[in-house]
Amino acid sequence: MGWIIKGTTTLCEPDLDRAGVTARSVLPTGLPPVLVDVLQVEQVLVNLLRNSIEAIGESGNPARSILIEAKLAGNEFVEVLVADSGPGFSPEHIENLPLASKKRDGLGIGLSLCRSIIEAPGGQLHWRHVQREDWSGSHCLSLKTMSDPIHLALIDDDEAVLDALRHYFSRRNVRTFCYHLATDFVAAIDRAEPFDCVVSDIRMPGMSGLELVNRLHELAIAWPIILITGHGDIDMAVAAIKNGVFDFIEKPFDEARLLASIRQAVENKRRGASEAAEVDDLAARFNALSDRQRQVMELVATGLSSKEIGLQLNISRKTVENHRAWVMERVGARNVAELVRMAIKIQKKH
Numbered sequence: 001m002g003w004i005i006k007g008t009t010t011l012c013e014p015d016l017d018r019a020g021v022t023a024r025s026v027l028p029t030g031l032p033p034v035l036v037d038v039l040q041v042e043q044v045l046v047n048l049l050r051n052s053i054e055a056i057g058e059s060g061n062p063a064r065s066i067l068i069e070a071k072l073a074g075n076e077f078v079e080v081l082v083a084d085s086g087p088g089f090s091p092e093h094i095e096n097l098p099l100a101s102k103k104r105d106g107l108g109i110g111l112s113l114c115r116s117i118i119e120a121p122g123g124q125l126h127w128r129h130v131q132r133e134d135w136s137g138s139h140c141l142s143l144k145t146m147s148d149p150i151h152l153a154l155i156d157d158d159e160a161v162l163d164a165l166r167h168y169f170s171r172r173n174v175r176t177f178c179y180h181l182a183t184d185f186v187a188a189i190d191r192a193e194p195f196d197c198v199v200s201d202i203r204m205p206g207m208s209g210l211e212l213v214n215r216l217h218e219l220a221i222a223w224p225i226i227l228i229t230g231h232g233d234i235d236m237a238v239a240a241i242k243n244g245v246f247d248f249i250e251k252p253f254d255e256a257r258l259l260a261s262i263r264q265a266v267e268n269k270r271r272g273a274s275e276a277a278e279v280d281d282l283a284a285r286f287n288a289l290s291d292r293q294r295q296v297m298e299l300v301a302t303g304l305s306s307k308e309i310g311l312q313l314n315i316s317r318k319t320v321e322n323h324r325a326w327v328m329e330r331v332g333a334r335n336v337a338e339l340v341r342m343a344i345k346i347q348k349k350h
Helices: 002-011 013-019 038-059 091-096 111-119 159-170 182-188 209-218 234-242 255-287 291-301 306-313 317-331 336-349
Strands: 022-026 065-073 077-084 124-128 138-144 150-155 174-179 197-201 225-229 247-250
Touching (some): 002 022, 002 038, 002 065, 002 255, 038 255, 111 138, 150 182, 159 174, 159 255, 182 197, 182 209, 209 225, 247 255, 255 336, 291 306, 306 317, 317 336
Parallel strands (some): 197 225
Antiparallel strands (some): 065 077, 077 138, 124 138
16 A cells, blocks of 8 residues: 555655645554555546646645555555545535535546546545644545455565565465476466466577466466566567566566566456356356246346337236246345346356
């Protein structure tokens, strides 16, 4: 999270300089990884920082500063507080504040979209009253932590690189299994536990990183792969990405940049696995329906009314509604809208 906040502050430096505003970050060490899309959270933080800059400009307060503070909140969340020296809000008004922007010429992605981005992986975006030094009201992001450790395969023929990264990752909830050659890694796959991600140098004796990618495809192994290289080969990077590589990072690289890429790859993989399991479960429930019930569900998903479905299937409207109610109970849909979403997911799978 610290890497994301530092990157966001850097992105906003031109806006801060123009407004004569300083930004202070409080970032404790040892924060656990969070379940976020890095680029989207950066967009949210940029939006909040720009809102703070605007609020400070309207306040007339000579103390022109923004506080960005991250801290652990229990075992499940990391909180990120964005407070400013603007006018703020009194505590009794906090609950009635809208998260939707009312600016006619507002830029950025808007507070309502910010909230959607944060809530999608289980987080929260809300107002919080703060009265500390020069800072008053603030936004607070509660970001869900990634509790399960990441199992990483790291492949590089440079022992110093392996040692440095293994030490760095060990303090950041990443279990690292090191291999000097891609051939060593391939030979150990059957004996090793499944990996969440593979990071490999691209140029090594024997099998190269690109050849490793092809070999894993042949073995039908879908672990996300990140390639690192000391050679700025754009054509090679493009070929790697087209071949399914998650990211391509040049040496010398920043460890935090690599770690962020690994976490993003793992989050995408875990989210995809969760969604696939959900679709499989829905498909099993769908297959347990009778042929007539499946017909009704499919026609509901197309947007037809009960009357229209009855005419198409030559049954009464009441019978259609009985089938629909039974289908909703069997598949666990709370309303018609949710039933439609479920049907669309199943249709996409097939």
